[in-house]
Amino acid sequence: MAVGIWRDEVVPRATNVLLDSPEVRRLREEAVAGTRGAVVEIGFGSGLNLPWYPEAVRTVLAVEPSRVARRLAARRIDAARFRVELVGLDGQALPLDSASVDAAVSTFTLCTIPDPHRALAEVLRVLRPGGTFHFLEHGRSPSPAVAAWQRRLDPLQQRVAAGCHLDRPITQLVEEAGFAIVRLRNDQLSGPRALEPFGYLYLGVAAKPDPERPRRTAPD
Numbered sequence: 128m129a130v131g132i133w134r135d136e137v138v139p140r141a142t143n144v145l146l147d148s149p150e151v152r153r154l155r156e157e158a159v160a161g162t163r164g165a166v167v168e169i170g171f172g173s174g175l176n177l178p179w180y181p182e183a184v185r186t187v188l189a190v191e192p193s194r195v196a197r198r199l200a201a202r203r204i205d206a207a208r209f210r211v212e213l214v215g216l217d218g219q220a221l222p223l224d225s226a227s228v229d230a231a232v233s234t235f236t237l238c239t240i241p242d243p244h245r246a247l248a249e250v251l252r253v254l255r256p257g258g259t260f261h262f263l264e265h266g267r268s269p270s271p272a273v274a275a276w277q278r279r280l281d282p283l284q285q286r287v288a289a290g291c292h293l294d295r296p297i298t299q300l301v302e303e304a305g306f307a308i309v310r311l312r313n314d315q316l317s318g319p320r321a322l323e324p325f326g327y328l329y330l331g332v333a334a335k336p337d338p339e340r341p342r343r344t345a346p347d
């Protein structure tokens with residue numbers, strides 16, 4: 128019972144505050160830059176990305192299981208310049224047609240989704256060929272010392288942060304799903320060294336390959 132209250136009531140409210148720092152806001156703006164048209168956002172949370180979507184976005188199709196997070200999103204949804212539709216509860220089974228969206232967004236969600244392979248396969252399916260997947264995630268550090276701490280702390284993190292994993296290899300997951308990385312920057316969230324295991328960031332864009340427009344491998 129207490130675990131359920133922590134997971135369902137406390138964690139979404141804490142996330143709404145902790146992931147809204149000025150530093151994270153700047154990263155969110157970078158993450159969603161270049162999105163346009165119809166965008167699916169998996170793990171929509173409390174809508175913290177909404178203020179940063181560019182003008183070219185027409186609709187955000189939100190997928191979010193937490194009732195509390197969806198309620199916290201209400202005022203941001205009302206303030207959005209574009210339409211926001213809550214279309215589903217599970218990023219691992221998107222209720223959208225194949226090749227029906229122009230872009231997809233995931234911020235701090237691939238850490239928590241139980242099966243990130245399934246979620247990424249779904250994102251790939253619903254994106255149109257050439258469509259882009261924009262991600263801002265924390266995950267496995269390239270530093271062996273930090274990665275070792277991530278492994279040690281992972282079981283505790285999962286309990287405290289509602290299933291969040293510290294050491295998922297984000298780039299590898301995105302590439303294994305069939306995306307081509309277009310842009311990637313790794314960063315460490317600012318803060319004390321002791322918090323390094325929690326803040327190794329992957330900020331990037333990956334494209335769904337378009338068979339009609341194969342990528343050039345050599346100059347003309």
Ligand SMILES: C[S@@+](CC[C@H](N)C(=O)[O-])C[C@H]1O[C@@H](n2cnc3c(N)ncnc32)[C@H](O)[C@@H]1O
Nearest residue numbers: 146170171172175193217218234235236239240
């Ligand atoms: C750390 S929060 C991040 C929320 C939001 N993306 C943000 O950047 O503020 C992780 C989110 O993933 C959501 N989540 C968990 N399992 C999910 C699933 N199977 N499908 C979609 N979202 C899920 C959680 O409810 C939570 O809102």
